[in-house]
Amino acid sequence: MSGRPALINRYRWWETILIYGGIAVFLAFLLAPFVEGFLVSLKPLSLLFSSPYRFWPENGSFAAYRTMWQSVPGFGWYIFNSFLISFTATAVVLLLVVPAAYVFARFPFRGRGPLLGIFLAVNMFSGAVLLIPLYRLMRSLGLLNTYFAMIVPGVAFLIPSAVWLLRTYMLRIPRELEEAAYVDGASYLYTFRRVILPLAMPGIVVVTITTFIGSYAQQFIYALTFNSKTEYMPLPVGLFGYFGKQEVIWNELMAASFVGILPALVVIFLLQRYLVAGLTAGAVKQ
Incomplete structure (x- = not known):
């Protein structure tokens, strides 16, 4: 049977060209801004607008990657603040969202539908619309000029979308696995910990990545509104320091941007292997 073509290889030669050509075009549009930004970081400032x-x-040269630290003093601290804020917000979101998504996916209770609708409606509001009430709330709680002034609003806006995303994933887990655990005498908590969590790990990883990136990206407006101390400012505020009164230091700005996203890239790289590892984990009864 070695002469028969593989069943998975059913594409004709021109279909294969179209598929890979479409992927190449998509990647070109997706990666072009990053490639251009990296090349800008290598150019001298005097040649950026040459004709x-x-x-x-x-x-x-990589000179901008060395001089960027002098143009904005304490830039490393801005990166640390962004990572700390994003890591804490992600941890809090996961702690609240994982059990909440399981409850919404498995247990019917009064008001579940309207509550999910409220979560969906929250995503329709921009954080800028609620800045004044949030500022008054942060001031009444004594959280201004602290890390919590950016963590608390970030968590509040990230929870609804995380609940919807993880609930949708948990709905795909077969109920028969839970029923088999209940027949064997397992409790709800034991079943959730030993059966549901391993199977839901790919969804949890996706929620972790999206939450971390979302928290990393939304810090600018909260930092400018709820903080006035430099030691609590995150990366977006540090990048704003490269915008001078007369000109913008574009090469150093691009260099700082690539250095600033490294923590997010490291988190994504470390978590991506769990997307595959969690697909089959927990499916075998131990």
């Missing part, structure tokens, strides 16, 4: 425009930098 004619040159895509590949002449006399390119």
Whole structure:
């Protein structure tokens, strides 16, 4: 039977070209801004707006990656603050969302539908609309000029979408696995911990990544509104320091942007293997 073509290889040669050509075009549009931004970080500032425009930098160097630390003093502290805020917000969101999503997915209770609708409606509001009430709330709680002034609003706006995303994933887990555990005498908590959590790990990882990135991206407006101390400012405020009164230091801004997203890339790289590892974990009764 070695002469028969593989069942999975059913594409004709021109279909294969179209598929890979479409993927190449999609990746080109997706990666082009990042490639251009990286090349800008290698160009001297005096050549950024030269005519004619040159895509590949002449006399390119990594000088901007060294000088960026002097242009905005304490830039490393801005990166640490962003990572600390995002890590704490993600941990709090997961602690609240994982059991809540399981309850919404498995247990019918009065008001479940309206409550899910409220969660969905929260996502329709921008954080800028609620800045004044949030400021008054942070001031009454004594949280201004602290890390919590950015963590608490971030958690509040990230929970609804995380609940919807993880609940949808948990609905796909077969109920027969839980019923088999109940027949064997397992409690709800034991079943949730030993059966549901391992199977839901890919969904939890996706929620972790999206929550971390969302928290990493929404810190600018909260930092400017709820904080006035430099030691609590996150990365977006630090990047704003490269915008001078007369000009923008574009090469250092791009260099700082790539350095600033490294913590997020490291988190995504460390978590991606659990997407596959959690697909089959917990499906076998131990």
